[in-house]
Amino acid sequence: MSDGSEQSPAPGDEATAVRGFLVALWRYWWAIGLVIVVAGVAAGALSATQTYRYRADALIVYEGEAADVVTLSLQIQNVGSAMAGPNMQRRVAQQIGHALPPETEFSVSVNPYSLDSGQLQSGLYTTTTNLAIVEVESANAGLSAQLANAFVSSFVAWRTETVRSKARRAAEIVRAQLAAFDQKRRGGAADFSLLSSTYVELSQSLTDLRATAATGTGGYRLVKPATAPTGPFSPRPLRSAVVGMGVGLLAAIAFTFLLYRFGPRLSGAEEARYLLGLPVLGRVPQDRGDRSGTSGVASVSEPTSLAAEAYRRLRASVNSTILNADVKVILFSSSSAGEGTSGTVANLAVALSQAGRRVVVVDADLRRPTQQTYFDLPNDKGVTSVALGQTSVSESLQPIALSAMGELTSAQTRGLDGEPAEPLCVLTSGPSVADPGETVAGHAMAAIVSEVKQHADVVLVDSPGLLDAADASALAGVVDALVFVVDARVTSRPALKECKEYLDLVPCRQLGVVIMQESRRHARRGRGRAKHAPAVTPEATESAADTVSVSPGG
Numbered sequence: 001m002s003d004g005s006e007q008s009p010a011p012g013d014e015a016t017a018v019r020g021f022l023v024a025l026w027r028y029w030w031a032i033g034l035v036i037v038v039a040g041v042a043a044g045a046l047s048a049t050q051t052y053r054y055r056a057d058a059l060i061v062y063e064g065e066a067a068d069v070v071t072l073s074l075q076i077q078n079v080g081s082a083m084a085g086p087n088m089q090r091r092v093a094q095q096i097g098h099a100l101p102p103e104t105e106f107s108v109s110v111n112p113y114s115l116d117s118g119q120l121q122s123g124l125y126t127t128t129t130n131l132a133i134v135e136v137e138s139a140n141a142g143l144s145a146q147l148a149n150a151f152v153s154s155f156v157a158w159r160t161e162t163v164r165s166k167a168r169r170a171a172e173i174v175r176a177q178l179a180a181f182d183q184k185r186r187g188g189a190a191d192f193s194l195l196s197s198t199y200v201e202l203s204q205s206l207t208d209l210r211a212t213a214a215t216g217t218g219g220y221r222l223v224k225p226a227t228a229p230t231g232p233f234s235p236r237p238l239r240s241a242v243v244g245m246g247v248g249l250l251a252a253i254a255f256t257f258l259l260y261r262f263g264p265r266l267s268g269a270e271e272a273r274y275l276l277g278l279p280v281l282g283r284v285p286q287d288r289g290d291r292s293g294t295s296g297v298a299s300v301s302e303p304t305s306l307a308a309e310a311y312r313r314l315r316a317s318v319n320s321t322i323l324n325a326d327v328k329v330i331l332f333s334s335s336s337a338g339e340g341t342s343g344t345v346a347n348l349a350v351a352l353s354q355a356g357r358r359v360v361v362v363d364a365d366l367r368r369p370t371q372q373t374y375f376d377l378p379n380d381k382g383v384t385s386v387a388l389g390q391t392s393v394s395e396s397l398q399p400i401a402l403s404a405m406g407e408l409t410s411a412q413t414r415g416l417d418g419e420p421a422e423p424l425c426v427l428t429s430g431p432s433v434a435d436p437g438e439t440v441a442g443h444a445m446a447a448i449v450s451e452v453k454q455h456a457d458v459v460l461v462d463s464p465g466l467l468d469a470a471d472a473s474a475l476a477g478v479v480d481a482l483v484f485v486v487d488a489r490v491t492s493r494p495a496l497k498e499c500k501e502y503l504d505l506v507p508c509r510q511l512g513v514v515i516m517q518e519s520r521r522h523a524r525r526g527r528g529r530a531k532h533a534p535a536v537t538p539e540a541t542e543s544a545a546d547t548v549s550v551s552p553g554g
Helices: 014-027 029-048 069-083 086-096 141-186 192-215 237-262 269-276 288-292 306-324 341-354 383-387 436-441 443-455 471-475 493-503 521-532 538-543
Strands: 054-062 106-112 131-138 220-224 280-285 329-334 359-363 398-400 424-427 458-462 481-487 509-517
Touching: 014 029, 014 237, 029 237, 054 069, 054 141, 069 106, 069 131, 069 141, 086 141, 106 141, 131 141, 141 192, 141 220, 269 481, 269 493, 269 509, 280 306, 306 341, 306 509, 329 341, 329 443, 329 471, 341 359, 341 424, 341 458, 341 481, 359 443, 383 436, 383 443, 424 443, 436 443, 436 471, 443 458, 481 493
Parallel strands: 280 509, 329 458, 329 481, 359 424, 359 458, 481 509
Antiparallel strands: 054 131, 054 220, 106 131, 398 424
């Protein structure tokens, strides 16, 4: 189990979540771009197939009695209601000389109009509440302007007729009141002075009503007549395409967020770190070739590359952990095959041996062994032959010579006492067996690990994935610590959650996570920089004349 002193990252870490989401956006940039383009083209194409519509507008002003803002707004709303009525449409049809188009082919609307000071030549109407704009939309530019002007003139005429008609009716009432007043005066009313003042008021009111009946305007006036529009306001394919692209962008980001939040794929190393609750020991490049065991050891084939430097940094992390804890045998595993566990073991073993440590690599992945391929070794003896009692550990250990020529000779393999003389030895998997799981879980494996410890400062054990077989869980009982290898491009969120359940049950210390990322492009960039400014370090100087004899292709 992991040491209780280690702090696991909080799953609710907002910074981690934001970084993960940004990584997801970058990962799916091509899909996001495709959605944006498709949405923009579709919106533009759909807009281009629609019927052109033209909009013409006329401006009217309310010149009635002064009122507050609410009252004026209601007046403008009443204009819209009146224009939408059947009586007004009959008037418009009479004015233009033919029936109106179907309601599906045109529309009329009235809205308050905002007018800045000085926009009109007269400069009289500068408020935003006594002006209204009458807009008519149709498929014909000339018809739109004709209908807009017809609606305004019909409305103004209707309002004028209404006001004058009311004034005439009111005048008749006042005239009747004056006639009754004359009758009272001839009958000798007591208070003649009061009757006289009332008579004057009625006479003045009758005069005003007659004037209104003759010249009243209804309170509305046309300010700016409508003109035929020069171009359609709809559709606008370019504008629709831009809007479609914006909608596509939002939809793509929302879909990416759903994939990031609920999809199976990891968003990146940070998410792997907090799902497992382990610190990151290092980040190293991963090649497709590494998974098949054909790309060699970076510290040997490309000693100045960024890949080699990454494994040296991983070596420093492991060295620090070994010094601070009683750790000698380290098990390497992952969630499943293909995440770079074997390549990490091989490269780290070389890096540790170059730093002067005696290292033994044990290939306990009896199902898909690859260490013999990395180090170009025969596999006729190894873990299985020792477990079956056919050979001993000393006989099965294969030293890896640090020779300038990169070749092995029999004189370099053993010391005078028969022990391996080289700082790096490999115990390959050996001949295949019928039941590798039982071989790994048996007592013989514990004895092999115990004996191998006598030949090394550090023992690195390569094992299958936790979800591929129970081998790694069985090996955890005979090692001191475990390092988990994660390739976010291969594993998934559910897989890591399941691995976390297994890791919580293993009896050994969990050192941390090695993140496989990027590709050997890092190595090529490293070679390019080294060509101009080679990085010379003490370790590089010491190992310049010594090269591990491995096959570059293996």
